[in-house]
Amino acid sequence: MYGGGNTFEGIKTDSIAQEDPIRLAEFEARIERGEKIEPTDWMPALYRKQLIRMIEQHAHSEIIGALPEGTWITRAPGFKRKISLMAKVQDEVGHGQLLYSAAETLGKTREEMIDDLISGKSKYSNIFNYPAFTWADSCFISWLVDAGAIVNQLANAKGSYGPYCRALDRICAEESFHLKYGHHCVIYLATGTQKQRDMFQEAINRWWKPMMHFFGPSDKISAHTEVLMRWKVKMSSNDDMRNQFLDMYVPKIWELGFTIPDENLKKNTETGRWEYTEPDWEEFKRVINGDGPCNKERLEVRRIAEERGRWVRQALKKAQTQYTVPLA
Amino acid sequence: MNETALKELLYKIADDQLILGHRNSEWTGFGPLLEEDIAFSSMAQDKVGQSYALYQMLQTLSEKDPDTVAFMRNSDQFHNSILVELPNGEYDFSLIRHFLYDTAEAIRFEMLSESSYQPLADISKKIRAELRYHTLHANTWVKQLGSATEESISRLQRSLDLAMPYALGMFEESPYEKELISSKIFGGEKELKDRWVKKVETIIAQTQLNLPDWKTLQPVTGGRAGKHSEYLQPLLDEMSEVFKIDPTAEW
Amino acid sequence: MKSLDPRVNRLPVVGKPGEISPKVPLDQLGTFEVFVQPKEGKPFQHEGIVHAPDVEMAFVLAKETFTRRFTCVSLYVCDTRNVYVSPLTEATSNAYDLISEATEKSTHKTSYEIYHLLKRGKQHVHVGTVQAGSPQEAMAEAKKVFKNDKTVYNIWAVKTSDIRFTTDEEKDLWLTLPEKKFRDASAYKGGDKLKEFLERHNA
Numbered sequence: 001m002y003g004g005g006n007t008f009e010g011i012k013t014d015s016i017a018q019e020d021p022i023r024l025a026e027f028e029a030r031i032e033r034g035e036k037i038e039p040t041d042w043m044p045a046l047y048r049k050q051l052i053r054m055i056e057q058h059a060h061s062e063i064i065g066a067l068p069e070g071t072w073i074t075r076a077p078g079f080k081r082k083i084s085l086m087a088k089v090q091d092e093v094g095h096g097q098l099l100y101s102a103a104e105t106l107g108k109t110r111e112e113m114i115d116d117l118i119s120g121k122s123k124y125s126n127i128f129n130y131p132a133f134t135w136a137d138s139c140f141i142s143w144l145v146d147a148g149a150i151v152n153q154l155a156n157a158k159g160s161y162g163p164y165c166r167a168l169d170r171i172c173a174e175e176s177f178h179l180k181y182g183h184h185c186v187i188y189l190a191t192g193t194q195k196q197r198d199m200f201q202e203a204i205n206r207w208w209k210p211m212m213h214f215f216g217p218s219d220k221i222s223a224h225t226e227v228l229m230r231w232k233v234k235m236s237s238n239d240d241m242r243n244q245f246l247d248m249y250v251p252k253i254w255e256l257g258f259t260i261p262d263e264n265l266k267k268n269t270e271t272g273r274w275e276y277t278e279p280d281w282e283e284f285k286r287v288i289n290g291d292g293p294c295n296k297e298r299l300e301v302r303r304i305a306e307e308r309g310r311w312v313r314q315a316l317k318k319a320q321t322q323y324t325v326p327l328a
Numbered sequence: 329m330n331e332t333a334l335k336e337l338l339y340k341i342a343d344d345q346l347i348l349g350h351r352n353s354e355w356t357g358f359g360p361l362l363e364e365d366i367a368f369s370s371m372a373q374d375k376v377g378q379s380y381a382l383y384q385m386l387q388t389l390s391e392k393d394p395d396t397v398a399f400m401r402n403s404d405q406f407h408n409s410i411l412v413e414l415p416n417g418e419y420d421f422s423l424i425r426h427f428l429y430d431t432a433e434a435i436r437f438e439m440l441s442e443s444s445y446q447p448l449a450d451i452s453k454k455i456r457a458e459l460r461y462h463t464l465h466a467n468t469w470v471k472q473l474g475s476a477t478e479e480s481i482s483r484l485q486r487s488l489d490l491a492m493p494y495a496l497g498m499f500e501e502s503p504y505e506k507e508l509i510s511s512k513i514f515g516g517e518k519e520l521k522d523r524w525v526k527k528v529e530t531i532i533a534q535t536q537l538n539l540p541d542w543k544t545l546q547p548v549t550g551g552r553a554g555k556h557s558e559y560l561q562p563l564l565d566e567m568s569e570v571f572k573i574d575p576t577a578e579w
Numbered sequence: 580m581k582s583l584d585p586r587v588n589r590l591p592v593v594g595k596p597g598e599i600s601p602k603v604p605l606d607q608l609g610t611f612e613v614f615v616q617p618k619e620g621k622p623f624q625h626e627g628i629v630h631a632p633d634v635e636m637a638f639v640l641a642k643e644t645f646t647r648r649f650t651c652v653s654l655y656v657c658d659t660r661n662v663y664v665s666p667l668t669e670a671t672s673n674a675y676d677l678i679s680e681a682t683e684k685s686t687h688k689t690s691y692e693i694y695h696l697l698k699r700g701k702q703h704v705h706v707g708t709v710q711a712g713s714p715q716e717a718m719a720e721a722k723k724v725f726k727n728d729k730t731v732y733n734i735w736a737v738k739t740s741d742i743r744f745t746t747d748e749e750k751d752l753w754l755t756l757p758e759k760k761f762r763d764a765s766a767y768k769g770g771d772k773l774k775e776f777l778e779r780h781n782a
């Protein structure tokens with residue numbers, strides 16, 4: 001899962017002037033016609049760079065995203081939840097696999113990407129830097145963080161880069177299971193004992209702030225991305241996605257009798273847009289730059305996993321196989 | 329049909345599957361290679377799913393429902409072999425355990441697919457198909473890592489030596505062994521073990537690993553009778569932490 | 580590390596926190612292309628790649644990476660380096676128009692599997708087999724046999740012997756897949772519970 005938002009900060013468009021104008025025109029015409037770009041097509045350097053950045057961040061978000069929910073994998077209550085959570089977290093790892101492959105077609109290897117993740121050079125979705133204190137937190141993630149990711153992924157699936165779209169088609173099909181599973185878990189908590197209801201209310205109180213951060217800084221303060229919109233790299237504005245999410249899920253949370261910790265949250269019937277207390281974007285920046293409650297742990301876990309697996313990968317390596325850029 | 333004998337058999341198989349499925353799920357998100365992370369998780373899910381099906385069968389024999397049975401018993405009421413409750417260790421140990429266990433499991437369900445207890449025969453046929461991937465996976469990996477680098481070979485060898493006495497504990501005989509065999513519910517641990525030894529030998533012969541001398545090995549038993557290592561109770565406490573917040577609640 | 584995740588608390592101490600030894604190019608395994616057959620009688624379709632040391636491992640790893648969820652009947656893999664790729668075209672131009680007729684006819688022929696990309700952004704789909712002495716000749720043969728009024732944007736050719744197929748005995752690998760309902764959205768219908776709750780509350 002992935003929220004977007006921060007990805008495009010500070011892009012420099014100067015390099016476009018250096019591109020071959022004829023090829024650039026062909027490239028833009030192809031996107032304009034609605035045809036996808038495939039790996040062997042010519043593409044502007046900026047397009048390649050921003051796509052790698054975006055798909056890579058998305059991939060990292062999937063494998064780091066497996067960790068907060070993984071916190072409860074050995075403690076899921078009952079057979080149904082136990083098996084489903086295992087399958088759900090596994091899917092997130094699988095999404096990482098698919099997305100790394102899509103990014104690889106642009107010329108960056110999976111191993112380089114994982115190195116950049118662990119060294120802190122690449123980012124991932126901010127929300128996974130928060131801890132999952134109780135079982136109810138894992139339910140919040142499965143339902144609502146995944147719901148947010150789906151809003152983003154459905155938009156991106158209409159983008160211009162073929163391999164990314166193909167990966168997202170597969171991913172979105174699996175996400176429908178995550179969403180239903182998560183909602184199912186929450187319905188059981190909501191309709192259960194007072195203790196269960198309290199657990200979920202507390203989870204909402206903890207997760208609402210990162211959830212509002214999830215789609216990235218408001219359009220007023222985020223970087224201008226016209227060229228990326230034209231190239232169908234960025235498909236929807238942060239505020240539009242946030243609004244869409246609120247529209248779809250706030251009523252569902254309210255219907256279960258839970259409250260959302262923002263007194264100003266309401267839908268403006270005239271504009272059709274949601275109004276809310278402006279999220280603290282300074283905190284968002286602080287957390288994404290490493291100062292969140294779980295940043296260290298998340299990267300450390302990933303680092304240990306990579307180090308522990310090293311002898312396995314070394315043993316697998318054979319002289320006759322050679323890394324090749326995937327085809328599609 | 330000797331129902332006590334049948335139940336004893338079902339419990340030990342289901343408990344094995346549940347505990348090892350649980351252990352293997354601990355790898356999800358931490359695996360040595362993304363693709364292997366996924367594969368190992370699938371097999372863990374299969375195991376937990378199979379244990380669920382067997383507990384459901386026990387319920388038809390008037391045992392408690394699967395959730396209560398799995399999440400509310402203490403370690404001395406579990407009949408799994410000690411092999412499956414041991415901590416995961418490094419990947420070499422998890423892989424060797426997976427190989428030794430799943431080889432036995434595949435043969436066990438093959439034998440059970442001929443069981444005179446029809447529901448068990450039916451489910452075993454299905455499980456056997458599922459296990460085809462598990463053994464393909466285990467054999468391919470053991471062959472790869474068992475003849476690759478000095479490090480991988482010595483790691484696998486160490487784990488093999490460590491796991492083997494526990495693996496033999498899988499075949500600890502039930503007090504109802506005779507009844508199970510004579511009523512054709514199950515062909516018995518002895519036959520299972522003999523077939524398992526042959527299979528393990530065939531695969532290990534294709535690697536640079538050495539099998540210990542079977543004759544000198546002392547099986548670690550007790551698990552089938554509820555006598556476990558210090559690792560099982562903490563595993564169960566962790567597994568049931570949320571469930572026990574309110575066992576009467578629906579989660 | 581003190582974590583909320585008991586699994587994390589059990590992780591061994593490895594190296595120094597924050598310190599990594601770069602993985603490149605030490606860890607870089609090969610890439611293998613994965614093709615899946617969704618139903619008996621339907622063509623194989625390209626689904627993605629796995630990283631693996633050889634074609635056998637690629638098969639084992641591809642199985643759960645690509646076919647754990649949606650029903651399918653068969654899967655195969657081949658080394659990315661063994662896929663011969665035609666030029667890529669766009670709009671109304673057909674990739675077959677860029678393939679020249681075979682000039683020399685080889686006497687030693689082997690079979691090649693041919694795949695078409697019919698829409699950019701979609702998957703390459705298997706269309707059939709041709710006999711040829713080289714990948715170029717296979718493309719030219721394919722042009723004779725498979726070119727029709729549909730625009731093909733890209734053609735792949737893979738020597739049949741370079742593919743690791745599912746064997747007949749392995750066909751039951753997917754037998755129980757339809758029963759693994761817990762991976763299905765439809766298994767999570769909370770409607771009744773929700774309805775009952777809402778009725779109780781709105782009463």
Ligand SMILES: [Fe+2]
Binds near residue numbers: 062171
């Ligand atoms: Fe995901």
Ligand SMILES: [Fe+2]
Binds near residue numbers: 001146149175178
């Ligand atoms: Fe998800």
Ligand SMILES: [Fe+2]
Binds near residue numbers: 371375433459462
């Ligand atoms: Fe297994």
